[in-house]
Amino acid sequence: MSHQTGIKANDQLNKFFLKCKDGHVRVFKVAIEEEQLVLKEHKNEKHNWEKDFDKYVIPLIEENQPCYILYRLDSKNSLGYEWLFISWSPDTSPTRQKMLYASTKATLKQEFGNSLIKEELHGTVLPEVTLEGYKKHKKNVAAPAPLSSREEELQELKRTEINTDISINTKQQTLGGVSFPMLESAQDAIKDMARGSYDYIQLRIDIPEETIHLVTAENISLEKLPSKVPLDTARYHLYKFKHTHEGDYMENIVFIYSMPGYNCTVKERMLYSSCKNPLTEAISNLGLEIVKKIEIDVGSELTEQFLYEELHPTNTLYRPKFAKPKGPPGRGPKRMTKNH
Known part of the structure; x- marks a missing residue:
């Protein structure tokens, strides 16, 4: 670290x-x-x-x-x-x-x-x-921790008395995606980030185990953030973006889903995409507020300007009407034609 x-x-x-x-x-x-x-x-x-x-x-x-x-x-x-x-x-x-x-x-x-x-x-x-x-x-x-979306789904299944053989450790597939359990080390790092211990966390999916693991939790500058994005595998990233907006100092947690195109297998692309929404819900339940979710292909996209514009997009309030270009000078008046 x-x-x-x-x-x-x-x-x-x-x-x-x-x-x-x-x-x-x-x-x-x-x-x-x-x-x-x-x-x-x-x-x-x-x-x-x-x-x-x-x-x-x-x-x-x-x-x-x-x-x-x-x-x-x-x-x-x-x-x-x-x-x-x-x-x-x-x-x-x-x-x-x-x-x-x-x-x-x-x-x-x-x-x-x-x-x-x-x-x-x-x-x-x-x-x-x-x-x-x-x-x-x-x-x-x-006190009992807030239920994750996966646990809430289990309770809903029990309430509606659907016969299904499913346990707390079993992956679940819903309209919102697939929810894999996070290892305790990943949960602890997210809680520490919520307390201010870290600026950056990286998570990965262990595909054979169907679990989410902590890769790293550390403090890094924005300049080093692009180098943390792998070129050959997908990852989830949490980054505390420190900046000023309209004179106010702000620290916003950004969730970044990096997927380096077709350098990954089809299964990996599908799993990372499907797990994204349940994972962000679980992160929020652990006390870390995500202000913005971003998807990127390569780390070089993660510039200060890019993150700022993602968090504070410019709203175009006035859009000028299309102006028809003038015709060539000296063309003379329009001619009237008769339809026969």
């Missing part, structure tokens, strides 16, 4: 990572300063994690300044204590700051240790990062 910012932990923070996992440190705050991840503050435990939570976390929050907070829980896994990763990105902070912290989060998680992070909490207003806000978040995550 590549990282757009290239920002990494400084030496002091790396040494603290080793020390803080001994069970004494309860919480610490990390910020970005001078293009480095730096340790701002830390506190040792006093009580259990619930009693310490608001007392320690709330004072670390600055109203207009993003930061990362790692809070140690009392539970353990095979590698040690488990941690809650809090990403604080207030709406009132500058857009550039929010983008910088969002694109550096994956680096911090990796350098600290992904396996030690039990849960993540993203906050834009203070109530979201209190103990009560964390408990609400856990309750929402534990």
Whole structure:
């Protein structure tokens, strides 16, 4: 996975990572300063994690300044204590700051240790990062996930009492297309993209298994986007297009279906085309809003102007009437002819 910012932990923070996992440190705050991840503050435990939570976390929050907070829980896994990763990105902070912290989060998680992070909490207003806000978040995550279109179809079949031998893992063919299940890694990447962790995701269909797999999830610039499109196979892409429109800064998720013409087999072309609509519905159900769906043949089509015009097409409000060209000068008056 590549990282757009290239920002990494400084030496002091790396040494603290080793020390803080001994069970004494309860919480610490990390910020970005001078293009480095730096340790701002830390506190040792006093009580259990619930009693310490608001007392320690709330004072670390600055109203207009993003930061990362790692809070140690009392539970353990095979590698040690488990941690809650809090990403604080207030709406009132500058857009550039929010983008910088969002694109550096994956680096911090990796350098600290992904396996030690039990849960993540993203906050834009203070109530979201209190103990009560964390408990609400856990309750929402534990709630049954929205049914996918494939699962809704199954329920509809049961309601209408149609005898059919079909299971939750079976592909289904409807008027809207064929729905293949997504692997958990693909679902997790889409959820992370919705939280701001990634700018780009690529998905593929495993044709023999009839499942949808994650190819890559990363942060890339628009200039590198065309190079991600294969020349010999179809793919699905999700890209966060960052741009300004009429003076407003915008970040829009674009779903791109790339099909390199007849370099693919007939079966591959049919499956990718049929799976497209059910897949975009499933992506929306995972919390990622798709603003525009685009189909391309080759990656070179993905220019900034092309994406902008797809998202903000020009409406022609006035179309001039066709003007009949004038005849040659000096032709004289029209002649009248009689019908015999």
